[in-house]
Amino acid sequence: MAPAIETDGLCKRYGDVRALDGVDLRVEKGTVLGLLGPNGAGKTTVVRILTTLLKPDGGSARVDGLDVVKEAGALRERIGLAGQYAAVDESLTGRENLELFGRLYGMPKGDARRRANELLERFDLEDAGNRMVSTYSGGMRRRLDLAGALVARPPVLFLDEPTTGLDPRSRLGLWQTIEERVAQGSTVLLTTQYLDEADRLADQIAVIDHGKVIAEGTAAELKDRVGGDRLEVRLEDQTQAEAASQALASVVDEAPELRDGVLVAAVSRRDGTVANALRRLDEAGIEVGDLMLRRPSLDDVFLGLTGHEAEHEE
């Protein structure tokens, strides 16, 4: 089966800056690819090229079997775009926005109205449907934005940081909606800075930095790449970080790293590690606020691959 999205050596320059420097991606039909990377890594440029908003300088890309440059017109009928850079009209009501999008996709008036009603209901916006979008909360706006991308039931969806700036409840709701779409057979390319989001939604993850894909795989595969479990020690007194690192030297595999007042280090064995670490720290007179052993997170993956943490906005 042909992949839903396939790019081959995609390049894009802005002046001297190589925004994309040979990106190869492959997304199978009915799956979710999480495109992960810090601000300015090139995530949005990938989305803009795949949604025909921007022409690549080099390489090629096909979405749903159509070339993004040569068959851009036909492709626009088969994709939906939502998120950071796609928007809705604030001076129209939610219903008017959806009807307008439907009619611009070529639906007759009646069909566009029925589809708008269906989507308002599904996205829990029925009551707000006749209100101007300028009165909506951030979460409602994002839901409407996503609904807008679904109007024409496109087989491929592009979601550019769909939950950036949303409260946890709205994020969860949006995640469920995306999962429903995928269950019904849609293919999704999702960009995000949130590792938990990629962890939850993505079948495959591509980590992108400085315009290049630097790692690919499932969340589990990427985590395996950074090795064993992580020991985390929250210190009561930050000045003891040095002493604590020394005390833990015989327990952990590598020199612990201090992140936001928490010492983090990889450990190769689980049994006895916690008791051992506690005893050493106690003997060294270190005050411990909290101590835990956990599986590596995508944050660890990110840090290991790029040398810096995922940058969160706000």
Add this chain to the structure above:
Amino acid sequence: MSAIHDALLLAERNLRRLPRNPDLLVGVTFQPIMFVVLFTYVFGGAIVTPGFKYIDFFLPGIVIQMIAFTGYATSLGISDDLRKGLIDRFRSLPIARSAVIAGRTLSDVAMNVIALATMVVFGIIVGFSFDSTAGEIVAGFGLVLLFGYAMSWVYAFIGLISSSPESASALITIIIFPLTFVSSVYVPTKSMPEVLRAIANANPITTIVDALRALWLGTPAGTDIWVGLIWCVGIIVAFSILATARYRRTVAR
């Protein structure tokens, strides 16, 4: 034709916004009234317009001046759509490339009809009278709307090239304001110093205002009407090409 269908849908979208943004409505109703009334009573006594009542001389000028500015909303609207990402949304939809801009220029026609009707009604209230045949009067209305349509394309282009609604405003003030003032809108060009008069006479706004005076007041038209029409059509052709080309390449900011 799907291009026209798309443009009309987007024009309808712009017009739906109108009653919800009172500042836009004020721009096409209250502002023209204010100009007609202010100029008639503040300057009317001081400016000498040989052979005419000032209001008769002045109304065609103020009509063209106002219509030259109603497209302002198009520049700001396009610039705002760009900033908020709506243009990206539209560009990702299967619609004609010209539709978004053409939709703006079409909804401007409706705005211009409102502004024009308001000005003529208030002009008549403060003493304006037509002095020509019914056919000429109607032709005058047609010329005003054609000129307004041409200006919309200029404004669309300005909206697309400016980095924000604020910078669009600044560009408009720099370009359009002098254009309307160094013309026969407020005073006959004969009263101007030589250099300014040469500029004013070459200004298409002078040509179009003089053409409108010919059509509404029965003044000698000379070549003004034809040259005015050629200006309008020329502006539409040139700026529709420029604006559409620019739209294709535009990216969100």
